[in-house]
């Protein structure tokens with residue numbers, strides 16, 4: 278069965294998904310901020326809306342569309358991050374404005390450039406509505422895009438958001454030439470920080486070790502196709518945040534997510550040392566090498582503690 282799919286946001290990810298599903302025989306329509314006009318017009322006559330805008334675009338878009346969204350029209354959210362103003366994930370923001378629509382999240386190790394080249398990848402469709410997740414799994418899979426389901430959208434989003442912060446830190450580590458031991462240690466301790474946030478937000482521990490958690494962390498923290506990783510290497514070279522962002526020239530979700538996560542951590546009393554050092558470095562309060570030193574000199578702990 279072919280679906281009529283509308284994609285909101287035609288950046289790297291929205292554009293890749295659009296072309297992928299068009300090739301699978303679905304009928305695609307799209308809207309991008311660049312087009313201008315009213316995005317509500319593309320909600321008509323479709324079976325699914327896929328949202329692939331950056332996190333900064335989610336809240337304004339949700340506000341703009343809340344009165345026009347048909348209550349039975351499913352929404353698939355693909356944005357990865359934590360909103361700096363509300364400290365919410367994308368699906369939490371959509372739920373505020375569209376409390377009743379069928380909602381699912383797509384997240385996993387999905388570097389757009391690799392999918393665009395037809396390389397194999399897997400991802401997770403997550404929804405509390407198991408029927409919706411299975412329906413989308415069946416409809417949206419492709420020969421080189423294998424889809425799994427889970428029932429943990431918040432855990433899936435928390436993992437997808439936080440891995441960008443740790444991937445950014447991995448870029449710093451590689452940019453400084455700190456070696457394989459440092460990188461592996463950073464990723465393990467980073468995973469422990471992701472676990473703190475994921476569990477505190479009500480996610481399932483198993484999601485941490487799935488495609489949206491460990492899977493996406495490994496892909497993003499080890500690939501120069503990742504904007505977050507590349508951004509980290511630029512910080513290691515001594516670029517400030519604005520210069521590094523300008524050099525990347527596309528969305529780098531890890532910067533705002535690091536700040537939002539730290540704000541949550543301060544409010545909730547979580548210990549997130551790597552995230553904290555990333556924010557200090559972004560603010561120009563430490564150099565990359567000082568941040569590493571501060572992490573190495575923290576009080577000694579049991580491994581289970583963050």
Ligand SMILES: NC(=O)C1=CN([C@@H]2O[C@H](COP(=O)(O)OP(=O)(O)OC[C@H]3O[C@@H](n4cnc5c(N)ncnc54)[C@H](O)[C@@H]3O)[C@@H](O)[C@H]2O)C=CC1
Pocket residue numbers: 286287288289290291292309310311329330331332333334335337338355356357358387388389390527528530
């Ligand atoms: N590129 C990738 O490999 C993947 C990206 N993602 C996620 O998808 C989201 C979008 O990323 P990309 O497409 O890669 O970024 P991009 O920088 O290529 O495109 C960003 C898109 O968001 C739109 N946008 C930004 N602010 C907006 C606003 N205020 N209102 C409406 N639209 C706005 C832009 O017009 C553009 O369409 C991010 O949350 C990213 O983490 C998820 C999986 C893979």
Ligand SMILES: O=C(CO)COP(=O)(O)O
Pocket residue numbers: 357385386387388389441444493496497502503504505506528529530
């Ligand atoms: O989320 C992604 C891959 O799964 C894309 O990562 P970047 O945003 O760092 O390019």
